[in-house]
Amino acid sequence: QVQLQESGPGLVKPSQTLSLTCTVSGGSISSGDYYWSWIRQPPGKGLEWIGYFFHSGSTSYNPSLKSRVTMSADTSKNQFSLKLSSVTAADTAVYYCARERVVPATSFDSWGQGTLVTVSS
Amino acid sequence: DIQMTQSPSSLSASVGDRVTITCRPSQSISSYLNWYQQKPGKAPKLLIYAASSLQSGVPSRFSGSGSGTDFTLTISSLQSEDFATYYCQQTYSTPKTFGQGTKVAIK
Numbered sequence: 001q002v003q004l005q006e007s008g009p010g011l012v013k014p015s016q017t018l019s020l021t022c023t024v025s026g027g028s029i030s031s032g033d034y035y036w037s038w039i040r041q042p043p044g045k046g047l048e049w050i051g052y053f054f055h056s057g058s059t060s061y062n063p064s065l066k067s068r069v070t071m072s073a074d075t076s077k078n079q080f081s082l083k084l085s086s087v088t089a090a091d092t093a094v095y096y097c098a099r100e101r102v103v104p105a106t107s108f109d110s111w112g113q114g115t116l117v118t119v120s121s
Numbered sequence: 122d123i124q125m126t127q128s129p130s131s132l133s134a135s136v137g138d139r140v141t142i143t144c145r146p147s148q149s150i151s152s153y154l155n156w157y158q159q160k161p162g163k164a165p166k167l168l169i170y171a172a173s174s175l176q177s178g179v180p181s182r183f184s185g186s187g188s189g190t191d192f193t194l195t196i197s198s199l200q201s202e203d204f205a206t207y208y209c210q211q212t213y214s215t216p217k218t219f220g221q222g223t224k225v226a227i228k
Contacts, residue, residue: 047165047208047219062216063122096164105171106212107155111164 002027004097004112012091012119018084022097022112029078030055035100036073036080037108040093048093052100053080087119123147123211127220133228140196142223144209149189153213156185156194159222160205168207169194199225 008020022036029036035052042048051061053071061069065084073080084091095117099110124147134140144154152172157165167176169185172192182197196203204227209220 046221047210049215049217049219060215064216098164105155105174106153107167107170107176108157108165108210109167109170109176111166114164 002099002110004099004110006095006097006112006115008115008117010116010118012087012117013121014088014119015086018082018087018091018095018117018119020082020095020097020115020117021079022081024078024080024099027099028075029073029080030075032056033102035060035102037098037100038071038082039096039098039108041096041114042090042093050082050084050095089119091117092119093117122216123150123214123218125209125211125218125220127207127209127223129223130221131224131226133226134199135228136199136201138199138228140199140203140225142194142207142209142225144187144192144194144220146190146192146211146213150211150213152188153211154185154187154192155210155212156183157208157210158203158205159208165208196225 003025005023012018037052038050068085070083094114096114097112098108101109126145128143154172156169159165173185184195206222206224
């Protein structure tokens with residue numbers, strides 16, 4: 001059974017870059033059957049899709065964040081990463097990495113536990 | 122972006138009650154609709170995919186229906202472990218958007 005685990009700093013200063021890594025076990029991020037995604041949830045609020053990385057190197061980002069987001073992967077470590085630049089307090093959220101399957105239907109079927117990132121000086 | 126509107130935003134119910142949550146996208150999304158359950162401090166869990174298909178391991182008291190612009194999640198007999206927040210999500214187009222959530226609380 002696949003497991004995902006987020007890691008990275010829990011505190012980031014305003015205007016700096018938020019960097020998170022998701023380590024995948026029990027499955028390969030090189031599989032063409034899945035998109036490797038990031039989703040965030042501000043405290044007490046709903047879920048926002050940030051984007052995904054596909055094993056071919058292709059990416060798709062939420063247009064609301066596209067100018068600040070970069071996703072990549074290290075297949076040798078079976079990890080994928082999120083970078084969000086020029087952060088503000090509005091970027092404070094629990095960040096989840098998730099696996100998005102395509103078959104039998106597009107859906108997020110596995111999630112990491114989430115990591116809280118606070119943007120504050 | 123496709124806006125997803127859930128109703129109600131919250132509800133109170135008792136164990137054994139039948140509960141229905143509605144999700145209405147701002148445009149037709151065929152059956153590209155998923156439902157998730159989230160408990161406090163936990164990641165969301167996939168319950169229903171493609172509007173009406175039950176995810177493996179999810180109890181059969183959960184069911185989904187609908188297509189186009191009108192979807193429903195039904196819990197046939199609410200159990201204590203079902204008190205949580207429920208989200209719908211569309212995968213018809215990017216960005217993949219979620220509803221604002223429906224919190225199911227104990228009456």
